[in-house]
Amino acid sequence: MKAAAGHKTDVKDCEWIADLLRHGLLQASFIPPKPIREVRKLTWYRKTLVQERAQEVNRLQKVLETANIQQAAVATDIMGKSGRDMLDAMIEGTTDADVLTDLARGTLRKKIPQLRQALQGYVLSHHRTLFQHILAQIEFLEETLAQLQHDIDELLQPYEEARRSYKLSLGSVK
Numbered sequence: 001m002k003a004a005a006g007h008k009t010d011v012k013d014c015e016w017i018a019d020l021l022r023h024g025l026l027q028a029s030f031i032p033p034k035p036i037r038e039v040r041k042l043t044w045y046r047k048t049l050v051q052e053r054a055q056e057v058n059r060l061q062k063v064l065e066t067a068n069i070q071q072a073a074v075a076t077d078i079m080g081k082s083g084r085d086m087l088d089a090m091i092e093g094t095t096d097a098d099v100l101t102d103l104a105r106g107t108l109r110k111k112i113p114q115l116r117q118a119l120q121g122y123v124l125s126h127h128r129t130l131f132q133h134i135l136a137q138i139e140f141l142e143e144t145l146a147q148l149q150h151d152i153d154e155l156l157q158p159y160e161e162a163r164r165s166y167k168l169s170l171g172s173v174k
Contacts, residue, residue: 035155035158038155039152039155039156042148042151042152042155043152045148046145046148046149046152049141049144049145049148050145052141053138053141053142053145056134056137056138056141057078057079057138059134060078060079060087060131060134060135060138061078063127063130063131063134064078064121066127067121067122067123067124067127068120068121068122069090069118069119069121069123070117070118070119070121071083071086071115071118071119073114073118074108074111074114074115074118075108075111075115079138081105081106082103082104082105082106082108085103085105086100086103086104086119087131087135089103090123090127090128090131091128091131091132091135093128095121095122095123097116097117097119097120098116100119101115101116101119
């Protein structure tokens with residue numbers, strides 16, 4: 001369908017495509033069956049929601065930084081269990097770095113001195129308000145993503161055998 005290289009215009013392209021069509025040299029575009037189109041639309045929307053959640057987490061990180069809280073410098077996931085507990089405590093008014101550090105769990109407990117230093121900031125009332133709203137938005141997105149994933153799984157149920165055999169064929173390629 002591509003014309004010869006050179007000076008290209010929309011009019012020339014239209015004439016070239018019309019000529020190819022008259023001679024039956026164009027293939028019809030692939031249009032997947034309706035069930036596949038439905039799954040595609042849901043997965044595209046899911047991708048958008050995942051991106052929105054990431055944007056909200058980044059926004060939360062920026063608000064933390066404006067309060068001089070450098071939690072991400074020590075914790076790999078500020079939305080993990082320890083990070084969430086610390087954020088909830090900040091929302092409730094806790095600003096003491098020692099109290100916040102005691103909320104650390106798992107491998108984060110090995111980094112207590114760095115964490116204590118990272119949590120020495122100044123969380124003000126407007127920071128707490130922003131934390132509440134951003135966390136509410138993240139929770140909403142997480143719930144929506146879970147519901148959407150359930151819907152996608154239901155639509156993919158008739159194709160479960162094909163998915164399983166595809167995964168098996170991928171395993172044999174390695």
